[in-house]
Amino acid sequence: MATLERIRNRAGILVAAFIGLALLAFILNDLLGSGQKVFGGGNQRVAKVDGESISIQEYQNQIAEFEDYAKLSSGRSSLDETTSQRLREQVWNQLVQKIVMDKKYAEIGIEVTPDEILDMVAGKNVHPSIRQMFTNPQTGVFDQAQVINFLQNKNQDPQANFYWSFLEKQLKAERLFTKYATLVKNWMYVTGSQA
Numbered sequence: 581m582a583t584l585e586r587i588r589n590r591a592g593i594l595v596a597a598f599i600g601l602a603l604l605a606f607i608l609n610d611l612l613g614s615g616q617k618v619f620g621g622g623n624q625r626v627a628k629v630d631g632e633s634i635s636i637q638e639y640q641n642q643i644a645e646f647e648d649y650a651k652l653s654s655g656r657s658s659l660d661e662t663t664s665q666r667l668r669e670q671v672w673n674q675l676v677q678k679i680v681m682d683k684k685y686a687e688i689g690i691e692v693t694p695d696e697i698l699d700m701v702a703g704k705n706v707h708p709s710i711r712q713m714f715t716n717p718q719t720g721v722f723d724q725a726q727v728i729n730f731l732q733n734k735n736q737d738p739q740a741n742f743y744w745s746f747l748e749k750q751l752k753a754e755r756l757f758t759k760y761a762t763l764v765k766n767w768m769y770v771t772g773s774q775a
Contacts, residue, residue, distance in 0.1 A: 629679045642671045649746045652739060674753070685756055688763065692755045700751050702727045707751055 625633040646667045650659055659667070685691070700707045702724050714726045734740040 629676050630683070632679050634675055634679070639671065639675065642675060643668055645746060646671050648742065652743055677757075678753070681757065681760065685760065688760070690756060690759050690763070692752045692759075696755060697748060697751060700755065701731070707754075709747075710751075 624637070625635050626639045627634050647659060647664065650663060650667060651657065699705050701710050706722060706724075710727065711722050714723050714730070715721065716723045716726075730740065731744070734744045
């Protein structure tokens with residue numbers, strides 16, 4: 581009976597020690613096994629594409645950039661939920677495409693030169709979105725002088741500089757993909773005699 585009394589008196593200490601050890605093991609397992617999640621340094625990536633991680637911060641920064649561009653383009657201070665969702669999908673697709681396709685472009689040696697960008701903006705092959713932005717509303721004619729003026733003065737206005745920087749990245753990505761698609765299309769061409 582005396583032995584049972586001693587066990588009952590010390591059971592609280594034994595249970596507390598057992599719970600403490602279990603809690604300590606749980607924390608150490610989490611700390612050592614999963615990238616220090618206890619201290620907030622855990623998994624900070626959205627996904628891993630083709631062996632490359634897309635961080636939450638990178639994804640959120642891209643979304644913010646796309647939203648700022650959309651607000652600036654539309655002249656609105658906020659976006660509706662449908663537009664925001666569309667932009668998030670567009671950012672995601674662009675990030676995945678960039679990771680996958682940049683490796684292909686590098687393997688093949690496809691690039692877009694500054695001269696090509698200039699040609700897309702103020703040369704003979706003006707991109708349709710540039711043509712639309714810099715068309716004189718009264719005459720309906722593309723105004724190349726207005727484009728050149730914008731490019732010369734963009735550094736004085738942070739919004740204009742942001743706008744151009746964003747637009748230039750989009751034009752470059754589109755041109756790279758167009759070059760790649762054309763290359764693949766021409767590569768797969770089969771002559772009548774080969775068929």
